[in-house]
Amino acid sequence: MNMPMNPMPLNNSLLARAAGKLGPRASLGLGLLVLAVLVALPLLHLLPADSALHVSAYTLTLVGKILCYAVVALALDLVWGYAGMLSLGHGLFFALGGYAMGMYLMRESAGDGLPAFMTFLSWTELPWYWYGTSSFLWTLCLVVLAPGLLALVFGFFAFRSRIKGVYFSIMTQSLTFAGMLLFFRNETGFGGNNGFTSFRSILGFDITATGTRAVLFLCIVALLAGSLYLGLRLARSKFGRVLTALRDAENRLMFCGYDPRGYKLFIWVLSAVLCGLAGALYVPLVGIINPSEMSPTNSIEAAVWVALGGRGTLIGPLLGAGLVNGMKSWFTVAFPEYWLFFLGALFIVITLYLPKGVIGLLRKEKEQ
């Protein structure tokens, strides 16, 4: 196939350029405002329930969930928007981070005994890979290592044999599908169908307490802000420019003396780790993790967040994740039958009419 992989050649400078139209001050101000609101939300949650400004647990959890998805969208955008590799398997990395955290939470609520689902299977001891999961520190390592190592191994082989374009997308999709099948099995030792749920505490704090929830939410906000900063630094570095070059003309880049494999592997693993971290914070907040998080549908939905917001920009994916998930929560309550129609139509409309996403649309408005 000798087709141009990217239809949107002229939008390298991400945030800077989008912001440029708004005026750097205005966009910085807007960013700070959003940050302030996000920090205020958990504090308002701490108010007594009858207070007018009280933010309910439902709202906080919903927003927290969406923020986790926003991190996933950002991570996906780094590999897709910048490096041109559409991954349809990012749900796997998200779920792996979530499962790593879930193992710790299961141990915490089981005390000295085995997690409930193991007793149910009449297992008498923990499988070896559960070793050390009662330690929070080791869990944090696992959260990074599990998705990171898998991405490293898969990426190493995939990039070595120059799998790209749709081939890459298909292979990543099969990967997450295989992961889902594996985790569905009871014998795999991750709770099968039901996954992990009914957590009690995290680091000794009651997991349903308002305070714990507020702190978790703040952690998520911090992760998002950190990822955004990291993305900004990367995108503005020479590394980011090499990625863009890689997306548009990989051959030219090789004849310039760059080895694309290292670059791809680095951004791919980084992106997987970010997803893992998002998953790890998602699980204690939402209180459940099961194999359906790995279903190909979930991963491909993440692609539509990025596409809707505008890929190759840093704010776009966040916007997209917010918009799609916001609409999803509304639709599934109001018209559950029609959500899939809407989502399907969204996929089609964005690819046909909004190749640069909402951000692209806003820029155009601004220019006119």
Add this chain to the structure above:
Amino acid sequence: MNAATTHQADLPLDTGHLVGKGVNVRHGTILTLEGINVSFDGFKALTDLNLYIGVGELRCIIGPNGAGKTTMMDVITGKTRPDSGEAWFGEQLDLTRMSEVQIAQAGIGRKFQKPTVFEALSVFENLELAQKTDKSVLASLRARLSGAQRDRIDEVLATIRLEGSRQRPAGLLSHGQKQFLEIGMLLMQEPHLLLLDEPVAGMTDAETEFTAELFKSLARKHSLMVVEHDMGFVDAIADHVTVLHQGHVLAEGSLEQVQANERVIEVYLGR
């Protein structure tokens, strides 16, 4: 499947050690191709090809379509592996065992037939990426342009007459400007050997003339191999011309000599 499409897979990732090493050209030859054979599914693209390019030489390659010019460049840059034969860069670098990246880092630059630049990046950034420097991932993460590097980029910008467009996205350049940008990127790489595939295609007469001047000034410092159909251009630059036909060398010499060669006339004009 033959070796032609499965190459590179077994080569190590690490290529950093080649950076900055000089090329051993004791015997005055920068490129040696001997007995190269390449075939695709029975079609012989190159048969028993021998070609030598001296240090500082400006060599033009001409030949009808399908003569194997592009395949030869593919072999030199590691894109295609020969079925048999030897390809040496200088005295010591075996091109048949190196990856494309290693070859590029060793000092062979290539300009494609169709100009390929990084369209989403600005002209300045294009040159920045091409610049000769440590091109590993870690280096790119930390890279900051030094004053000297900036000066060098400005210098090349001036050479290719694109100072006015330094911040323009390369995708917005005209065809000729893209050609120049690509040549500029080659210059930034500071290669020992430049391979140029139809560099003046789509250029105006003035641009072509300017390119001829540019190439002549590049020779001596660099070695150049230019594939071109434009005989006027070849006449303007070449001291030495090689005619390829059906995958091997038909004639070699000055342009006048090869134009007088009966077999060349036969190939070009038909009986």
Add this chain to the structure above:
Amino acid sequence: MPTLLYRMLLSLALLLPLTSHAGDAADFVAASPARQAQLLESWAAAPDPARLPLLDALQNGRLVGDIAKQPFIEQDGRYVAVEDAAQPQGIPKKLRLNNRLRGLLATTQASHQLLDQDSTVRLAAARQLQKSAKPAQLALLDARLAAEDDKAVRDALALALANLQLVDSDPAVRLAAVRLLGESGEPLARTRLEALLASAESDSRVRKAAQTSLSQVERRLLLGELLGQAFSGLSLGSILLLAALGLAITFGLLGVINMAHGEMLMLGAYTTWLVQGAFQKFAPGYLDLYPLAALPVAFLVTAAIGMALERTVIRHLYGRPLETLLATWGISLILIQAVRVLFGAQNVEVANPSWLSGGLQLLPNLVLPYSRLAIIGFALFVVVLTWLLLNRTRLGLNVRAVTQNRNMAACCGVPTGRVDMLAFGLGSGIAGLGGVALSQIGNVGPDLGQSYIIDSFLVVVLGGVGQLAGTVMAASGLGIANKLLEPQIGAVLGKILILALIILFIQKRPQGLFALKGRVID
């Protein structure tokens, strides 16, 4: 009401033999479960053809008893008295059999069927007795063996007898039985021999003979098992082929992955269901032919949908393969949800016509279902047809030209837009045909396509682009590998292993099994 009269007469005629045999039914109805078991065992040892209607009624759950323990047989909601019973007193209750009694009943019925005129009935009976005969039936089996003249029935009876003789007190009898079992290719013979070896068999000659017999039986069984796995692999492969063939065509031609391809399978299967419904309503007499009628209908329906999609969505995305992937995924979501809304989220019932049910028994442990045989044949037929279409028609020439060089083909006057549309229609139509085939062997539901799409992608990746041979090899290879790995390490781990193998395989051959060679263009 002549039919009613006729029915009554018929049932009377059927019941006549029972009256001559006073007491069996009444005894049974009155007995306790333990006594009922004894009765059944004694009947099994001494079969009487007159007892068959009673046993049949018992098996069908139509034997009832009233509060006075009088036996009746329920017929079309009426109670027909058996033997000397008078009017039913109160509402008669059905006789419930526990599992043990059910087993005994089957044995007893088989015992009786040994006396049947029809040799196939006798064969089935003998097979049943191999599994469940009781020592009390030894004499009966011996007698029937002596009287039997059909070879197959004799063999089956001999085995049943051997099974019983294994527990005989005389070592010589046991030895003969063990040797006889060694001649068999039945899975049951293995079980029996293994049980014997595991038991406290004291006679060393019998043990030794049992070892030899066991290995003989196992060798025969292994053949059947391997052939069975290879067959189910081929069968899976042919389904994958039907699913992936269209995908390979559109991918080769347009360089786009159609994520809604699986839904074309699903729509093909639903079309089959609708055609079946239409036949049931308008031409019940020809119901058996509905799959044949469904083929062209499914092809046309899915091809039309495919062409419509190409015109409205996909053609605007050429040159942007990743976007096409997302857009077609959106289409697949809409199609799935549309089917859910229209036909419900539950699976719909598609029945095999009579000529596709049943199977071909090759070995005692190897049955090839006709439906699967038909699908393998059908898949080959579709491949040949596609090959002819691509290599012997103008359209095929155009398709191949566009696949190899779109611009050049356009310059030569090939109407690339039309070719794209027709090829997309062809690919979708083939998937529709695949859907008809799938409806014959699996569940038909809105998610049908999803379970095949990833595997068909892998077939395309493995087989390479633009080569029918590659697709065929990859599909059958994947199918067989799947089925061979399944019994060893389980279906899930097998799938994961195959994925890993494919990733490793692409290291060596990035373009798939059968790539077109040439100057690398990119």
